[in-house]
Amino acid sequence: MPAKKDAEQRKIVQEIDAKEKLEKLGRNLLSDINSEKNPKFITTTRSRSNISFDDKQGYLKLGSAQEERSFLNVAQSKRFMQTIAIASKCHQFVSQNLHTTIRGLFYQLKFSLGEDIDESIFDEQAESNPLIEDLEVSLGLKRENLNLNANRKGVLAGNFKVMDTFGKERMEIDASKMGRSGWQIPSDVDNDIEFVDVKAKYVLVVEKDALWQRLNEDKLWKKENSIIMTPQGQASRGTRRLIRKFADMGLPIYVFTDSDAWGWYIYWTIKTGSMNLAYIGKDIATPEARFIGVTMSDLDKYEFLNKLTIHASDVDLKRAQEMLNYSWIKRHKEWQEELKRMLSSKIKLEQDALQGPRLTFVDEYIVDKIKNKELMP
Amino acid sequence: MPAKKDAEQRKIVQEIDAKEKLEKLGRNLLSDINSEKNPKFITTTRSRSNISFDDKQGYLKLGSAQEERSFLNVAQSKRFMQTIAIASKCHQFVSQNLHTTIRGLFYQLKFSLGEDIDESIFDEQAESNPLIEDLEVSLGLKRENLNLNANRKGVLAGNFKVMDTFGKERMEIDASKMGRSGWQIPSDVDNDIEFVDVKAKYVLVVEKDALWQRLNEDKLWKKENSIIMTPQGQASRGTRRLIRKFADMGLPIYVFTDSDAWGWYIYWTIKTGSMNLAYIGKDIATPEARFIGVTMSDLDKYEFLNKLTIHASDVDLKRAQEMLNYSWIKRHKEWQEELKRMLSSKIKLEQDALQGPRLTFVDEYIVDKIKNKELMP
Numbered sequence: 093m094p095a096k097k098d099a100e101q102r103k104i105v106q107e108i109d110a111k112e113k114l115e116k117l118g119r120n121l122l123s124d125i126n127s128e129k130n131p132k133f134i135t136t137t138r139s140r141s142n143i144s145f146d147d148k149q150g151y152l153k154l155g156s157a158q159e160e161r162s163f164l165n166v167a168q169s170k171r172f173m174q175t176i177a178i179a180s181k182c183h184q185f186v187s188q189n190l191h192t193t194i195r196g197l198f199y200q201l202k203f204s205l206g207e208d209i210d211e212s213i214f215d216e217q218a219e220s221n222p223l224i225e226d227l228e229v230s231l232g233l234k235r236e237n238l239n240l241n242a243n244r245k246g247v248l249a250g251n252f253k254v255m256d257t258f259g260k261e262r263m264e265i266d267a268s269k270m271g272r273s274g275w276q277i278p279s280d281v282d283n284d285i286e287f288v289d290v291k292a293k294y295v296l297v298v299e300k301d302a303l304w305q306r307l308n309e310d311k312l313w314k315k316e317n318s319i320i321m322t323p324q325g326q327a328s329r330g331t332r333r334l335i336r337k338f339a340d341m342g343l344p345i346y347v348f349t350d351s352d353a354w355g356w357y358i359y360w361t362i363k364t365g366s367m368n369l370a371y372i373g374k375d376i377a378t379p380e381a382r383f384i385g386v387t388m389s390d391l392d393k394y395e396f397l398n399k400l401t402i403h404a405s406d407v408d409l410k411r412a413q414e415m416l417n418y419s420w421i422k423r424h425k426e427w428q429e430e431l432k433r434m435l436s437s438k439i440k441l442e443q444d445a446l447q448g449p450r451l452t453f454v455d456e457y458i459v460d461k462i463k464n465k466e467l468m469p
Numbered sequence: 470m471p472a473k474k475d476a477e478q479r480k481i482v483q484e485i486d487a488k489e490k491l492e493k494l495g496r497n498l499l500s501d502i503n504s505e506k507n508p509k510f511i512t513t514t515r516s517r518s519n520i521s522f523d524d525k526q527g528y529l530k531l532g533s534a535q536e537e538r539s540f541l542n543v544a545q546s547k548r549f550m551q552t553i554a555i556a557s558k559c560h561q562f563v564s565q566n567l568h569t570t571i572r573g574l575f576y577q578l579k580f581s582l583g584e585d586i587d588e589s590i591f592d593e594q595a596e597s598n599p600l601i602e603d604l605e606v607s608l609g610l611k612r613e614n615l616n617l618n619a620n621r622k623g624v625l626a627g628n629f630k631v632m633d634t635f636g637k638e639r640m641e642i643d644a645s646k647m648g649r650s651g652w653q654i655p656s657d658v659d660n661d662i663e664f665v666d667v668k669a670k671y672v673l674v675v676e677k678d679a680l681w682q683r684l685n686e687d688k689l690w691k692k693e694n695s696i697i698m699t700p701q702g703q704a705s706r707g708t709r710r711l712i713r714k715f716a717d718m719g720l721p722i723y724v725f726t727d728s729d730a731w732g733w734y735i736y737w738t739i740k741t742g743s744m745n746l747a748y749i750g751k752d753i754a755t756p757e758a759r760f761i762g763v764t765m766s767d768l769d770k771y772e773f774l775n776k777l778t779i780h781a782s783d784v785d786l787k788r789a790q791e792m793l794n795y796s797w798i799k800r801h802k803e804w805q806e807e808l809k810r811m812l813s814s815k816i817k818l819e820q821d822a823l824q825g826p827r828l829t830f831v832d833e834y835i836v837d838k839i840k841n842k843e844l845m846p
Contacts, residue, residue, distance in 0.1 A: 185828070191686055193679040196824040202777055203825030241682055247653060256648030259686065263648040271633030271640040272662075273653040276624060279682070285649075302570040305618055305656070309568055309636065400579055447573040448580030451562070 110237040114183040117231065121176070131172075132162035135230040136371065138222075143370040145420050150363075150379030152370040154229070161226065174214065175223045177201055182227070185239040189259075191280075193241050194224055229371050236280035236329070246277035246331035247301065249308050250292050250319030257284035264288075267319075274308060277321075281334045287341075295319045295338045296384070296458065297327075299349035299358055303443055303454065310455050319343070327362055329369070332376040335362055345381040346462060351388055351430070352404065352440040353411035359383050364420055383468035384461050386441045388433040394457075400445035404438050426468045487614040491560040494608065498553070508549075509539035512607040513748065515599075520747040522797050527740075527756030529747040531606070538603065551591065552600045554578055559604070562616040566636075568657075570618050571601055606748050613657035613706070623654035623708035624678065626685050627669050627696030634661035641665075644696075651685060654698075658711045664718075672696045672715045673761070673835065674704075676726035676735055680820055680831065687832050696720070704739055706746070709753040712739055722758040723839060728765055728807070729781065729817040730788035736760050741797055760845035761838050763818045765810040771834075777822035781815050803845045 117133060124131040136142070137157040146153050163172045181200050185192060192200075198217045214220055228235055235242065254265040254275060267275045278285065296318055298304045304322035307313075313320045319338065323331045339345050347362055349355030365377035391397050404412075412431045421427050434440060446454040461467065494510060501508040513519070514534040523530050540549045558577050562569060569577075575594045591597055605612055612619065631642040631652060644652045655662065673695055675681045681699035684690075690697045696715065700708045716722050724739055726732030742754035768774050781789075789808045798804045811817060823831040838844065 188828070190828045192683060192824055192828050193821070195679065195819075195821045196683070196828065199777055199819075199822045199825045200828075203773060241679060244678065244682075254648070256650070258648040259688065263646050265646070265648055265650070269640050269642070271631075271635040271642060272655045273633070273642070276650040276653050278649045301621065302572065302618060305621075306569060306573070311636065396580060400576055442572075442576075444570070444572045445576050447569055448576045451565070451567045451569050451573065451577075 110231070110233055110239075111183065111186045113231045113233060114179055114186070114238075117179055118183075130162050130164040132160050133175075133230055134158050134160055135226045138225060138229065138371050140367065143367055145364065146373075147419075149374075150420070151373045151377030152365040152367060153373040154371050171223065174201075174219065175226055178220060178223055179227055182238040182240065189239075191239045191241050194221060194235070197224070197240060225371060234282075234329075234372055234375065236282060236333075241279040242329045244277060244279045244330050245325070245328040246321065246323045246334075247274035247304065248277060248319055248321040248334075249274045250290075250295075250313045251317060252290040252292065252319070253288040255286040255288055268314070272305065272308065274304070277328070277331050277334055279328075279330045281330050281337060287337070290319075290338070290341055290343070291317070292319045292343060293317050294344040294346055294462065295321060295335065297335065297345065297347045297362065297381075298322045299325070299347075299355055299443060301325075303348075306447070306451065306454060307458075310452055312455050312458070315455075316459065323358065323362075326358055329372075329376065332362060332365075332369075332378075335378050335381070336376055339378045339380050345378055346384045346458075346467065347381050348384045348443060348458065349386075350440070350442045351386045351390075351434070352442070353408040353415075355386075355443075356415065357411070360415075360418075360421070384458065384466075386443050386446065387468065388430050388437070388441065390441065396449060397441060397445060400448050401439040401441050404434055404440045408440055409435060409438065424469050430468070487608070487610055487616075488560065488563045490608045490610060491556055491563070491615075494556055495560075507539050507541040509537050510552075510607055511535050511537055512603045515602060515606065515748050517744065520744055522741065523750075524796075526751075527797070528750045528754030529742040529744060530750040531748050548600060551578075551597065552603055555597060555600055556604055559615040559617065566616075568616045568618050571598060571612070574601070574617060602748060611659075611706075611749055611752065613659060613710075618656040619706045621654060621656045621707050622701045622705040623699060623711075624651035624681065624701065625654060625696055625698040625711075626651045627667075627672075627690045628694060629667040629669065629696070630665040632663040632665055645691070649682065649685065651681070654705070654708050654711055656705075656707045658707055658714060664714070667696075667715070667718055667720070668694070669696045669720060670694050671721040671723055671839065672698060672712065674712065674722065674724045674739065674758075675699045676702070676724075676732055676820060678702075680725075683824070683828065683831060684835075687829055689832050689835070692832075693836065700735065700739075703735055706749075706753065709739060709742075709746075709755075712755050712758070713753055716755045716757050722755055723761045723835075723844065724758050725761045725820060725835065726763075727817070727819045728763045728767075728811070729819070730785040730792075732763075732820075733792065734788070737792075737798070761835065761843075763820050763823065764845065765807050765814075765818065767818065773825060774818060774822060777825050778816040778818050781811055781817040785817055786812060786815065801846050807845070 121131045136154050137159050142155040142157040143152060144155055161168050161172050163169055181197055198220050201214045224235055249267055249270060251268045254267060256263045256265055265275060301322050301324045307320050335345055347359045349358050362378055363381045365373040412434050415421050416431050446457050498508045513531050514536050519532040519534040520529060521532055538545050538549050540546055558574055575597050578591045601612055626644055626647055628645045631644060633640045633642055642652060678699050678701045684697050712722055724736045726735050739755055740758045742750040789811050792798050793808050823834050
């Protein structure tokens with residue numbers, strides 16, 4: 093489990109101004125040049141060899157291997173210049189208090205490097221993406237702090253308010269008064285956004301938007317004094333970050349997905365982070381998360397579900413086999429049983445199936461599981 | 470252009486209660502049985518042969534070919550029974566005032582047909598989907614009226630309010646106070662939902678959510694007294710329906726996409742409807758929509774864009790070739806030129822490229838195009 097210390101550290105990191113960090117990077121490079129040293133900066137290696145599962149903390153993170161990027165190195169010179177160009181553009185975005193995406197950044201770089209350089213040094217976005225990550229890691233902050241929006245996805249409802257400082261306006265959005273739509277989770281849930289009066293008992297994360305709408309219609313969040321959230325499939329960076337933030341506020345996180353490869357992947361990504369984003373693992377993984385269902389063992393408890401199973405696909409079976417060998421899954425007897433049961437029975441179960449007997453049965457299922465602490469690790 | 474009459478007809482159709490229509494269907498079947506007639510109902514054929522482009526109205530719609538579904542026909546008996554089971558379930562949802570999806574409906578049907586029948590008559594959802602469409606067409610209403618939610622996608626902001634009667638509560642949502650998130654367009658924008666004080670000058674539909682966020686940050690909708698909307702890619706049923714509704718309120722609709730196969734597809738689907746949904750074409754097509762850009766001819770007007778083009782993919786080229794032959798595109802000289810220009814130059818242009826010179830350039834581009842009426846049909 094991440095200690096309280098982590099939450100504090102996160103807060104401190106956020107409070108350090110991205111602009112200041114970018115300027116410091118610039119000053120250091122200038123000082124290198126002025127003292128006739130080779131300008132360089134340090135970043136942490138993001139290759140698989142430097143990613144490991146932190147047993148104690150419970151998430152995927154980068155190791156300590158570092159890399160130097162220097163200007164006077166033929167192999168690195170172009171990338172070095174590109175990275176500095178990115179830093180310069182981001183400094184501009186942050187100064188202007190305007191946001192864009194990595195695609196918008198790419199076009200700005202392609203348009204001009206500014207100043208007197210008129211040469212296009214970027215042909216493909218594939219070139220700029222890893223350099224943005226270099227910068228995130230090197231500066232110890234996230235692209236969201238550099239005013240680069242990531243794809244957003246995810247919706248929630250609950251008894252609390254969101255204070256959104258949006259441009260020059262401060263808007264109070266009541267997450268209990270968003271009707272059938274819910275509040276759409278933004279790309280950046282750290283900067284200029286506050287969560288006020290969050291007094292829910294727990295957070296329920298529902299894989300599918302359709303089922304979230306069902307539960308929202310029943311006002312489950314009101315009845316249970318909880319927050320219900322859907323990542324609308326695989327969770328975005330913003331949604332994963334928000335789940336982490338709710339956990340830091342002390343709220344239990346319960347994840348509710350299909351019992352199949354995709355559903356399990358969504359759960360484990362929320363819980364342990366992912367290879368791609370191991371470099372911000374601490375900020376977006378929520379090892380405290382618990383799995384509420386649906387489970388293969390629900391077939392024993394709820395007789396009717398046996399009529400509502402569907403065939404597992406080849407992808408499901410292949411993935412279940414792979415998951416059996418992950419170190420973070422191996423340790424959990426319950427998960428080994430789940431996975432083996434799918435592999436032997438070759439069937440899977442969707443969360444939608446809980447609507448079989450009556451539309452509101454899914455509410456009862458959730459309340460019952462939480463009350464009886466029938467949760468998987 | 471669809472006449473005003475269409476808008477009125479739509480309103481009347483909406484006001485007729487789905488429950489009443491379902492009950493009438495049931496009563497008619499009962500009466501057939503009681504008078505020892507073969508129970509049957511009529512639906513309009515939805516196969517390609519019965520879909521055509523209505524030249525005068527400007528959208529894809531069903532022709533007049535009808536089909537009979539009857540019980541005492543060995544080839545139709547099972548499907549007949551399945552359709553009635555669907556009608557019965559929908560009647561229940563509407564009576565309970567609860568919503569689900571076609572997936573939730575499938576599981577209810579799989580669980581039990583209710584009464585004494587314990588046999589599962591549905592194995593695959595592929596079986597129930599066309600029967601839902603049969604019912605929609607036969608009853609002259611949309612699945613949204615049967616309390617079946619479709620996938621939702623799409624977000625907007627603007628100076629108006631949404632009155633959402635959600636369960637027993639009436640919630641007023643101010644679409645100008647949704648901050649960076651915007652208001653998420655629901656699956657059903659007809660029932661229990663009202664749009665209040667819509668006084669915008671026009672509606673701008675922006676293909677990409679990322680660019681929508683850019684424009685929302687600049688409060689373009691406020692500066693221009695407009696509504697800005699993004700379908701977040703291909704437009705959902707709900708978003709297409711809402712665009713139609715705004716057009717019925719007399720608002721001009723401007724669509725802003727990439728200049729590539731996918732962007733054009735998004736535009737033409739909003740404008741003329743689609744094959745799949747030709748059976749509700751009148752309710753979701755907006756022939757009045759105009760295309761704002763980006764266009765291949767922007768390359769002549771905005772010199773810098775020539776530096777920011779990217780290679781057209783094989784899919785883009787293949788699709789452009791196909792589109793040249795659509796009757797509804799053939800008539801427009803401007804579109805023929807656009808398509809031919811891509812085919813000969815093999816390049817395409819993304820809306821994101823307008824951020825090249827400065828992040829806010831895209832705002833200027835839009836305002837300028839609308840002011841000067843540089844719009845494509």
